[in-house]
Amino acid sequence: MTAPGTGPDRPSVAVLTPHWGLGTERGTITRQVAGALACSADVHVVTPEGRVAGTRRDGVFELHRLGTSSGAHAELRRDLLLAAVTATAPAGGRPGSPDLDQLLDRGQLDPWRPATDVLAGIRPDLVVLADHRNVGALAALQAHDPGVPTALLGLVGDADHLAFPHFDPVVERAAHVLAVTETERRVVADRFGRDGATHRIGAPLSANESAFSEPNTWVGDTGYVLVLTDQDSEATGLQNELAGLVRLRFSDRPVGITHTDGFFAWHEGRVNSGWPVERSSDLARLMAFAALTVDLRHPELYGRAAVESLLYGTPIVVPQDSRAREHAQRGRGGLWFADAAELTWCIESLLDPATNDAVRDQGRTYAEAEYGSTDRFIDRVTAACGLDVGAIPDGVRVGRQEVG
Amino acid sequence: MGSEPIDPEELLQRIRTEHRSLRWAPLPPDPVRPGGTGEQVRSQESLDYLHKNWVLPTGIDELGRPGLRGKVIGRLGGFVYSVLGPYFRAERDLLAHMVRVNDALEKRCDELTNRVLELRHQVADRQVSEARNQTELAVWLHQALPDRDGPVDAGEPPTG
Numbered sequence: 001m002t003a004p005g006t007g008p009d010r011p012s013v014a015v016l017t018p019h020w021g022l023g024t025e026r027g028t029i030t031r032q033v034a035g036a037l038a039c040s041a042d043v044h045v046v047t048p049e050g051r052v053a054g055t056r057r058d059g060v061f062e063l064h065r066l067g068t069s070s071g072a073h074a075e076l077r078r079d080l081l082l083a084a085v086t087a088t089a090p091a092g093g094r095p096g097s098p099d100l101d102q103l104l105d106r107g108q109l110d111p112w113r114p115a116t117d118v119l120a121g122i123r124p125d126l127v128v129l130a131d132h133r134n135v136g137a138l139a140a141l142q143a144h145d146p147g148v149p150t151a152l153l154g155l156v157g158d159a160d161h162l163a164f165p166h167f168d169p170v171v172e173r174a175a176h177v178l179a180v181t182e183t184e185r186r187v188v189a190d191r192f193g194r195d196g197a198t199h200r201i202g203a204p205l206s207a208n209e210s211a212f213s214e215p216n217t218w219v220g221d222t223g224y225v226l227v228l229t230d231q232d233s234e235a236t237g238l239q240n241e242l243a244g245l246v247r248l249r250f251s252d253r254p255v256g257i258t259h260t261d262g263f264f265a266w267h268e269g270r271v272n273s274g275w276p277v278e279r280s281s282d283l284a285r286l287m288a289f290a291a292l293t294v295d296l297r298h299p300e301l302y303g304r305a306a307v308e309s310l311l312y313g314t315p316i317v318v319p320q321d322s323r324a325r326e327h328a329q330r331g332r333g334g335l336w337f338a339d340a341a342e343l344t345w346c347i348e349s350l351l352d353p354a355t356n357d358a359v360r361d362q363g364r365t366y367a368e369a370e371y372g373s374t375d376r377f378i379d380r381v382t383a384a385c386g387l388d389v390g391a392i393p394d395g396v397r398v399g400r401q402e403v404g
Numbered sequence: 405m406g407s408e409p410i411d412p413e414e415l416l417q418r419i420r421t422e423h424r425s426l427r428w429a430p431l432p433p434d435p436v437r438p439g440g441t442g443e444q445v446r447s448q449e450s451l452d453y454l455h456k457n458w459v460l461p462t463g464i465d466e467l468g469r470p471g472l473r474g475k476v477i478g479r480l481g482g483f484v485y486s487v488l489g490p491y492f493r494a495e496r497d498l499l500a501h502m503v504r505v506n507d508a509l510e511k512r513c514d515e516l517t518n519r520v521l522e523l524r525h526q527v528a529d530r531q532v533s534e535a536r537n538q539t540e541l542a543v544w545l546h547q548a549l550p551d552r553d554g555p556v557d558a559g560e561p562p563t564g
Binding site: 328329332333334335336341342345346349355357358359361362 | 416
């Protein structure tokens with residue numbers, strides 16, 4: 001994406017985000033949404049991060065760092081509190097009380113207070129709030145101008161996160177809500193009854209053609225089952241138990257398992273171990289040559305690895321409660337399991353060549369349509385935020401990449 | 405898209421339905437050929453020949469033959485044997501050791517053959533026990549899982 005430049009006719013957009021980085025799915029999609037908006041607007045990113053307050057250029061963005069972040073502690077405290085209350089609340093209930101509100105706000109409002117002055121300097125035509133729990137940014141926005149048009153990048157994930165009425169004002173304040181997946185969109189639309197104002201935007205992903213040039217040396221081009229975990233190989237836990245089950249049940253076929261401490265290629269009871277898969281290009285090579293990808297992890301937002309696997313033409317198997325299930329179910333690119341027995345049945349079924357071929361084609365078609373085009377993503381984000389898609393200059397279009 | 409479309413929800417439902425009835429049976433033990441003399445060293449005839457013929461002649465028979473020819477050959481043979489005697493005796497000792505080594509090898513081969521056969525029987529016995537044990541486990545699991553109400557088709561435990 002090239003910098004479109006600035007101009008007096010371009011609208012000004014302020015993106016208020018608690019984090020500005022690429023390390024997580026939430027961080028990456030926030031930056032991608034800001035990038036899409038930068039095609040037709042001047043984008044100012046406001047974040048409490050940074051050791052000192054200051055403004056600098058960051059690519060196509062004007063980055064305003066408030067230097068007030070209390071680190072991860074306040075968020076961790078809030079998330080622990082949410083998890084604890086969710087675990088003890090009755091199913092389907094909406095826990096809320098003045099005491100709980102006070103606890104949830106602790107450490108969340110003060111870091112955002114300087115944002116009011118920053119917004120006064122920017123005078124944005126549109127404000128995008130990132131994260132539906134961003135009550136601090138909402139407070140700063142209200143203090144600046146309660147009437148400025150606002151969109152929300154929900155980063156909701158699933159219904160559990162919308163159980164707390166404390167965060168409802170953030171969603172209600174926004175004229176448009178941007179959701180990454182259809183599941184997330186439906187959850188928000190059902191909860192707030194705003195089907196027309198909640199938009200699925202997907203994410204811009206692509207399959208790297210070079211991933212097909214050379215298979216991973218530990219498993220080769222053997223039609224193996226690729227199992228993704230985020231656990232150490234020696235750790236005890238459900239993921240490792242399921243991974244062990246897969247390699248035992250399908251011991252006549254190579255099974256490659258990624259752990260945090262290494263990559264393990266099992267075949268007929270023997271194992272070859274290699275370095276941990278840390279680079280995305282290494283994971284891409286593994287997915288490109290696999291017969292199917294079993295992602296035992298629970299992605300934080302939408303399951304980027306699952307979508308990338310589909311883009312490489314590799315069907316997926318995911319847990320029933322994974323946010324990546326949508327890609328298997330709606331995208332018809334794989335299967336999902338509720339227990340260990342179903343996991344083995346799903347793999348067995350998808351290893352059938354005819355089934356694998358059909359699901360592979362379906363999954364790739366879905367992934368390319370929903371996630372494989374940066375141009376479509378830009379259009380969706382621009383339209384969802386109420387900006388003019390026609391104002392996007394042709395120069396920023398990246399075109400479509402064919403792979404596989 | 406060349407292949408027939410597949411609805412994952414339908415496929416999953418079909419998989420679940422198919423697996424409601426337990427279609428599992430333990431692996432039958434591998435066939436084991438009976439042991440016996442047929443498995444022993446097959447070159448008994450050659451071994452017998454070695455035992456009978458390893459001793460080289462110790463002298464020349466021409467000594468007792470009449471005539472000048474016999475006398476000449478006898479004297480010449482005696483001379484040759486007197487010169488080469490130590491070598492012939494050494495060669496006879498060598499052949500004797502080789503025959504003994506062959507005997508020992510034959511014995512060892514037969515022992516190993518019997519041991520392999522014994523192991524194969526032990527493995528087969530273990531397979532039978534494992535198969536029976538797994539059958540019992542499968543039946544127990546079937547009874548323990550409330551939502552698996554299909555018929556058990558685990559087959560008869562193999563007896564080997």
